[in-house]
Amino acid sequence: MSVERTTAAGGMETSYGFKSVGPGDKQPLVNDVFHKVANRYDLMNDLMSAGLHRVWKDIMITALNPPKSDARFSLLDVAGGTGDIAFRAAEAAGLGFQATVCDINSDMLEVGRGRAASRHLDDRVSFVEGNAEALAFPDRSFDAYTIAFGIRNVPRIDLALAEAYRVLKPGGRFLCLEFSTVDMPGLDRIYDLFSFKVIPPLGRAVTGDAESYQYLVESIRKFPKPNAFVEMMRAAGFSRASWQGFSGGIVALHSGWRL
Ligand SMILES: C[S@@+](CC[C@H](N)C(=O)[O-])C[C@H]1O[C@@H](n2cnc3c(N)ncnc32)[C@H](O)[C@@H]1O
Numbered sequence: 001m002s003v004e005r006t007t008a009a010g011g012m013e014t015s016y017g018f019k020s021v022g023p024g025d026k027q028p029l030v031n032d033v034f035h036k037v038a039n040r041y042d043l044m045n046d047l048m049s050a051g052l053h054r055v056w057k058d059i060m061i062t063a064l065n066p067p068k069s070d071a072r073f074s075l076l077d078v079a080g081g082t083g084d085i086a087f088r089a090a091e092a093a094g095l096g097f098q099a100t101v102c103d104i105n106s107d108m109l110e111v112g113r114g115r116a117a118s119r120h121l122d123d124r125v126s127f128v129e130g131n132a133e134a135l136a137f138p139d140r141s142f143d144a145y146t147i148a149f150g151i152r153n154v155p156r157i158d159l160a161l162a163e164a165y166r167v168l169k170p171g172g173r174f175l176c177l178e179f180s181t182v183d184m185p186g187l188d189r190i191y192d193l194f195s196f197k198v199i200p201p202l203g204r205a206v207t208g209d210a211e212s213y214q215y216l217v218e219s220i221r222k223f224p225k226p227n228a229f230v231e232m233m234r235a236a237g238f239s240r241a242s243w244q245g246f247s248g249g250i251v252a253l254h255s256g257w258r259l
Contacts, residue, residue: 014155017218023155027131030153031105033212034081038107040207042082042115047206048199048213056251057088057148060177063253064144066093075099076142076167078132078160079150083112086125089146100142102130103150133159140169148177152223161236168258174238178229179220180245180252187248195220226252 013020016029037044045053066089067073073096077086080101090097103109109127116122130136132147132154145164154160164174182188195217203213224232226243229252233241238256245252 015219015222017215017222026155027104029215030155033215034105035107036209037203037207037212038082038105038111041108041111042084044203044206044213047202052247052250053084053149056177056246056253057084059246060085060146060148060175060253061088061092063175063255064089064092064146064173066097066144068092068094070095072096073098073144074142075144075146076135076137077101078135078145078147078164079103079153080127080146080148081105081108081112081150083115083125083127085146085148087115087119087121090121090124097124099125100137101125101127102132102135103127104129104131132163135163135167137167139166140172142167142172143169144173144175146175146177149179151176152178152219157224157232158236161232161238165237165258170258172258174233174254174256174258176229176233176254178223178252178254180223180249181225182249183245184248191248191250226254229254 014023014026015021016026066075071094073093075086075089077099080086080103083101086099086101090099101109101112106129109129113127116125132150133156145168151157151160168174182191199217200210200214204210226245230241230243233254233256237258239259241256243252243254
């Protein structure tokens with residue numbers, strides 16, 4: 001699990017893929033991964049998932065169910081990268097919708113800004129550099145908080161959850177889409193084979209970088225199981241915390257409310 005533990009020396013460790021690292025060491029390594037792959041990130045998502053990431057993201061937007069009217073609705077999409085979730089939400093929502101994409105990586109955000117302009121969504125979707133562990137937004141300022149395939153990259157998940165809770169308005173929705181644990185006999189072996197034997201070489205062919213994709217598949221295995229993550233959400237204060245698995249457990253959508 002990507003949960004911190006205390007070392008003999010009294011410091012805290014977390015995981016960077018299969019390696020144990022100090023929490024201060026993980027973030028620069030993660031940042032390096034996304035700086036290297038930013039320009040090819042969206043193409044790689046389609047290739048790695050055979051387009052399935054689009055279906056999973058649509059499931060998240062259906063759960064979010066932003067108002068179709070012109071009622072004001074503000075979404076914070078953290079670790080939002082190149083903007084996929086914010087764009088999908090904006091396209092599903094009415095005229096009162098505004099999204100803020102927050103990501104720690106300026107290269108991912110730059111790709112996102114270009115995509116927003118070409119989709120004519122730049123008036124409804126803005127991009128802000130920031131860390132999920134310490135958000136620069138006031139308390140109780142958003143109607144919804146989404147994070148897709150992002151939270152496993154954050155060194156201190158408990159801090160990110162506490163920040164999510166803090167910035168949500170009472171009645172606000174938290175949704176987290178993340179890779180999970182394949183629970184279908186047969187599919188688990190094929191999935192492991194594909195993850196470790198196909199994805200890193202594919203990453204090398206498309207982005208020139210196999211190591212980044214080796215980290216990504218390892219980090220999936222280290223992420224807490226859905227029930228453990230739901231417990232972390234409850235510990236952060238979320239009510240009605242629940243999860244649902246999709247595609248044989250490849251991904252899970254976690255939901256909670258600030259009530
Ligand atoms: C796999 S990408 C997901 C991007 C997007 N949400 C999507 O679904 O396509 C993970 C993103 O998490 C961002 N990230 C990693 N650590 C972060 C942190 N501490 N705070 C905010 N964003 C972070 C990375 O920069 C990267 O853009």
